[in-house]
Amino acid sequence: MQIYKEKQALRELVKTFKKGGFSIGFVPTMGALHQGHISLVKQALASCDRVVASIFVNPTQFDNPNDLEKYPRTFEEDIFLLENLDENIIIFSPRPSEIYGNEVSPEHFSFDGLEFEMEGKYRKGHFDGVGTVIKRLFEIVQPDKAFFGEKDFQQLQIIRKLTEKNHWNTEIIGCPIDRETNGLARSSRNERLSPEERQKAAFIYETLQHVKKEFGIKSVPEVTSRVKELFDQNSGLKLEYFEIANEATLKSIQEPVNGEKYRAFIAAYSGDIRLIDNLALN
Template sequence: MFALNLNKTPMPIFYGKAALIDYLKSIKTPNSTLGFVPTMGALHQGHLSLMQQSLAENDNTVVSIFVNPTQFNNPEDLLKYPRTLDADIEKINNLNSDIILYAPTVDDIYEGKVLSLTFNFDGLENQMEGKFRPGHFDGVGTIVKRLFEIVMPTNAYFGEKDFQQLQIVKKMVTKNNLKVNVIGCAIYREPNGLAMSSRNERLTDQERSNAALIFTTLNLAKEKFKTNSATSVTKWVEKSFDTSTPFELEYFQIADETTLRPCLRKSNIKKYRAFIAITINNIRLIDTISLN
């Protein structure tokens, strides 16, 4: 849990990039640092933990709230994505009213052309989420690059739940020579182990309880991977979800942390992660765990 901000001074809120850029210029000094936490809103404790880390490590912190249309390959998912700006503003203000909020419109970001750029992420985009969500990572790269160009942060914070996205953002920064340090932050979980996600708000109480199986399965897979092959563990997970009626397993993959390519044969010098995506009542949930 996080301490509430008792100083109710209203925080700076910007709905357009021009005003935000002018404000950031006015507070920057040659030696000051600026942290940035990009979000799509429907904020939860996981988001707040990213903000806490940014506040602790930087002189100023910007949080963005923007539901980016170009990263949704499913129009229904975009339509149903929770939008809770007023509640989000209250949560941020209660945490720390010194946080600078950027909540742009689609037109402010895309200037009338809601299109993705095309990126080459050296194959990172072709694994897992990329296979099941065509064009998703072009949309992610487009919005993150645009936000970095507007905010010009020193450090940017991303949760490791979206580990593939984290690796892709790091690759995009490297390939575009952007001067920002991308920091991955530990997954924040609900008491039953379910990774916190804005999509969790669409789950019923029973579905949220049932979804504890995701993290339980990942932990069991981690134990099995110590003495079994990736193929064997994958087959075990697939069989486990065959018998779990509320869930549909979209994928389970054990992959190299750096390349995200599937593990075919274990190596003692590589780091591996397990990645999973499931749907329950048309709500899509993802999670990951380090296997080393």
């Protein structure tokens, strides 16, 4: 297992791989790895000759300082998981100063409006932080393919837009959501849930499945109203938002149009722990 903390050393390694004709896969993470991350790394290993996985808790994408402070950091456990998966995975685990220098601040980006929908309404500046760190990591790793989970579907679309606008020669691969046995989307935040809260949180996925059954049969306002009712009746979770949105534009809809693809999106709180999930509807 090779662990790099300095970007220049990693750049030199990647340069050597590229000269040897090897393709580079990249899985950026913030650590606290779970089986969802492992599924991304497995897909990268199956598609590329060499795989770099970053472990970096990016400070610029947290709009809430308390959330950054509470974010789980499990570096030794993360290394153990990756080492047992494949000993040839390259780990990049830089300090913030290695990525940002002396000033830890985000750049400003335009994602053609994608950044103002859903998460953008509730987490001001979040996607500027995401764009900043992805830009800097891509400049270091120079990946041929980068792998992201569809749980953060809005983030996935924004990274696709960032790649397109910067004309990067990197293919962005969206990977299916990996779920726990009860349907809860795997997330590092799940580790902060009690066993009882974790079980109750499965209600989010149950609701999305209900929405998929009703989509196209009932109107979007009727489905939305029903989701709000269901959450009002559930004492364990507080709904932040529910939207049915166009996959390409991420704009919420009132009525579906033939030929377009749609997803249902939910953000909800279990106590002070924020959970998100989504499901393709057609």
